[in-house]
Amino acid sequence: MDGNRERAWSPWYLLLLIQFIPSLWVPFYNSVEPSVAGIPFFYWFQMALVLVSAVVTAVVYFATEAGRNG
Amino acid sequence: MEHINWTALIVFIVLFGFITWLGFAAAHWRRGDLDQLHEWGLGGRRFGTLITWFLVGGDLYTAYTFIAVPALAFGAGAIAFFAVPYTIIIYPILFIVFPRLWFVCRKHGYVTAADFVRGRFGNRWLALAVTITGIVATMPYIALQLVGLQVVIGAMGVTGEGLAGDIPLIIAFLILAAFTYSSGLRAPAAIAVVKDTLIYITAFAAVIIIPIQLGGWGKVFAAVPKEKLLLVPPGANTTGAYGVYATLALGSALALLLYPHSMTGILSASSGRAVRRNAALLPAYSFVLGLLALLGFFALAAGVDKLPEFADGFKQFKANFAVPALMLHSFPAWFAGVTFAAIGIGALVPAAIMSIAAANLFTRNIYREFLHANATDKQEAQMAKWVSLIVKLGALIFIVFVPLQYAIQLQLLGGIWIIQTLPSVLIGLYTRWFNPWALLIGWAVGTATGTYMAASVNFAAAYPLAIGGWTFPGYTALYTLILNLVIAIVLTPVMNALGATHHDKTAAADYYA
Numbered sequence: 001m002d003g004n005r006e007r008a009w010s011p012w013y014l015l016l017l018i019q020f021i022p023s024l025w026v027p028f029y030n031s032v033e034p035s036v037a038g039i040p041f042f043y044w045f046q047m048a049l050v051l052v053s054a055v056v057t058a059v060v061y062f063a064t065e066a067g068r069n070g
Numbered sequence: 071m072e073h074i075n076w077t078a079l080i081v082f083i084v085l086f087g088f089i090t091w092l093g094f095a096a097a098h099w100r101r102g103d104l105d106q107l108h109e110w111g112l113g114g115r116r117f118g119t120l121i122t123w124f125l126v127g128g129d130l131y132t133a134y135t136f137i138a139v140p141a142l143a144f145g146a147g148a149i150a151f152f153a154v155p156y157t158i159i160i161y162p163i164l165f166i167v168f169p170r171l172w173f174v175c176r177k178h179g180y181v182t183a184a185d186f187v188r189g190r191f192g193n194r195w196l197a198l199a200v201t202i203t204g205i206v207a208t209m210p211y212i213a214l215q216l217v218g219l220q221v222v223i224g225a226m227g228v229t230g231e232g233l234a235g236d237i238p239l240i241i242a243f244l245i246l247a248a249f250t251y252s253s254g255l256r257a258p259a260a261i262a263v264v265k266d267t268l269i270y271i272t273a274f275a276a277v278i279i280i281p282i283q284l285g286g287w288g289k290v291f292a293a294v295p296k297e298k299l300l301l302v303p304p305g306a307n308t309t310g311a312y313g314v315y316a317t318l319a320l321g322s323a324l325a326l327l328l329y330p331h332s333m334t335g336i337l338s339a340s341s342g343r344a345v346r347r348n349a350a351l352l353p354a355y356s357f358v359l360g361l362l363a364l365l366g367f368f369a370l371a372a373g374v375d376k377l378p379e380f381a382d383g384f385k386q387f388k389a390n391f392a393v394p395a396l397m398l399h400s401f402p403a404w405f406a407g408v409t410f411a412a413i414g415i416g417a418l419v420p421a422a423i424m425s426i427a428a429a430n431l432f433t434r435n436i437y438r439e440f441l442h443a444n445a446t447d448k449q450e451a452q453m454a455k456w457v458s459l460i461v462k463l464g465a466l467i468f469i470v471f472v473p474l475q476y477a478i479q480l481q482l483l484g485g486i487w488i489i490q491t492l493p494s495v496l497i498g499l500y501t502r503w504f505n506p507w508a509l510l511i512g513w514a515v516g517t518a519t520g521t522y523m524a525a526s527v528n529f530a531a532a533y534p535l536a537i538g539g540w541t542f543p544g545y546t547a548l549y550t551l552i553l554n555l556v557i558a559i560v561l562t563p564v565m566n567a568l569g570a571t572h573h574d575k576t577a578a579a580d581y582y583a
Contacts, residue, residue, distance in 0.1 A: 013162075013165075013166050016161075016162035016165060016166065017162055019158060019159065019162060020159055020162070020320075023155040023158045023159055023319065024155060024159070024316040024319060024320060025316075026301065026311075026312040026315050026316050027303075027312055030148075030300050030301050030303070030312070031300065032299065032300065037287055037288075038286055038287035038288025038289075038290070038291060039287050039291065040291055040299065040300070042148060042151070042299075042300055042301075043151065043291075043360075043364070046151060046154040046155060046158075046360065047154065047357065047360045047361075049154070049155070049158055050154060050157075050158055050353050050356045050357045050360060051353070051357065053158045053161060053162075053353055054161075054350055054351075054353035054354070057161055057162070057165055057349050057350035057353070058350040060165070061165070061346055061347065061349070061350050065343070065346075
């Protein structure tokens with residue numbers, strides 16, 4: 001069971017789960033300003049979050065990959 | 071039939087012909103014995119990172135999504151963008167949880183989520199509940215894929231009275247049924263590569279060219295009515311639209327990964343590493359989905375719903391016609407044909423995977439479990455092939471004869487139903503603490519309550535939950551999942567005390583490499 005626990009969790013996963021907060025905290029991004037190139041904050045912020053989440057996931061992937069064999 | 075757009079139609083037919091050939095040729099790709107269920111129904115679990123990316127991307131981001139999300143933006147505005155946080159929070163879950171599922175399923179030869187639940191909790195009735203939920207939730211989802219196909223066929227001017235109008239749809243579905251039968255999961259995997267390439271071309275061409283035509287992004291957003299541009303801030307004593315947006319995103323994300331077609335796509339990967347890599351690579355599709363949602367605003371800015379040439383289309387397909395009309399309005403006919411092919415082929419990939427997933431479930435968890443325990447591998451694979459045909463036929467009949475509104479309502483219910491399997495499947499990957507009978511009762515209460523709540527608000531996605539003077543409008547699926555979990559937790563010690571024990575066939579070490 002102990003080995004299982006070790007594999008089931010890595011502190012790096014916290015970095016993945018933190019993304020839930022900006023994604024779901026709607027009042028933070030429900031505004032027009034600051035707009036960029038005519039695109040309201042509501043829209044560009046969430047699109048930017050997609051890119052950030054991909055980068056974060058890649059970082060966690062490389063950080064946790066060492067020592068895995070499958 | 072006098073308004074057929076021949077240029078677009080010919081481009082569409084050529085591309086469709088190409089993927090038909092590809093679908094049949096796929097049977098010989100990474101050759102395996104298609105008389106085995108894991109070869110036919112999981113592609114032999116041999117897809118590497120790249121093919122898994124195309125397959126799961128083509129699977130999760132369906133044609134219906136690409137039509138319905140911009141249609142929602144067109145009709146309702148900002149709320150449609152919940153699809154973006156929704157598809158962001160899928161991937162942490164995919165990264166952390168699903169490699170465990172992949173490992174335990176390969177180790178024990180599991181093909182479906184219900185196989186896993188059967189092994190983990192040793193209870194065939196709980197596994198049956200997971201099976202039936204999966205099949206029933208998938209059926210309307212397949213039917214909705216046909217809607218995407220129907221809309222683009224209509225947009226090319228191919229229309230007709232009564233049943234004759236459905237002939238193109240029927241032909242497309244016969245092709246789909248035939249190549250799925252003969253090639254199994256290899257067919258949608260091969261076709262997904264073509265489909266997704268077309269989708270990416272369409273999305274990027276649209277967001278670069280159309281805003282230029284419309285005079286810049288500022289003009290696009292200026293055309294959106296003020297009350298639709300943002301969510302309406304909640305009033306006193308309610309979480310209002312904010313709560314709806316956040317619970318829709320979270321609940322949809324949890325539900326999506328439990329659908330049988332998601333499981334099938336993920337289990338067909340060749341390694342846990344391929345699954346984790348895809349968690350970082352799949353957000354590319356989320357980005358495209360966000361771009362496509364904005365097409366709804368482009369359609370508003372272009373005013374396509376007010377142009378006489380599209381009046382018939384909007385009358386027939388309502389807001390779902392926004393994207394096809396925008397394509398016809400903004401692009402030369404040949405490129406509109408390419409975008410229609412992207413959507414049309416985009417319907418076939420998930421429809422094929424969904425029917426395979428439903429067939430796997432029926433074969434493994436009903437046929438082999440309850441009807442024919444000694445079935446040979448060949449009989450099992452043959453049964454799955456037949457069931458995939460029956461499932462698709464059912465979807466076709468549904469969409470031809472039943473009003474579209476019912477398919478949409480059933481798909482909404484499908485989300486509420488499938489999320490009730492989360493405690494058994496996803497939490498089951500981490501612990502066997504739960505008593506299977508407690509899980510079964512939690513599932514039943516969650517399913518019944520969710521159905522009742524959805525019906526009581528006339529099949530809107532959000533239910534206005536009232537607690538102590540506050541109202542929390544939110545996604546019914548998420549609320550009933552909490553109820554389900556509470557019941558399962560409370561009843562577990564009770565059921566254990568009653569002596570209802572269970573046997574776990576999996577070992578802790580089975581969940582990682």
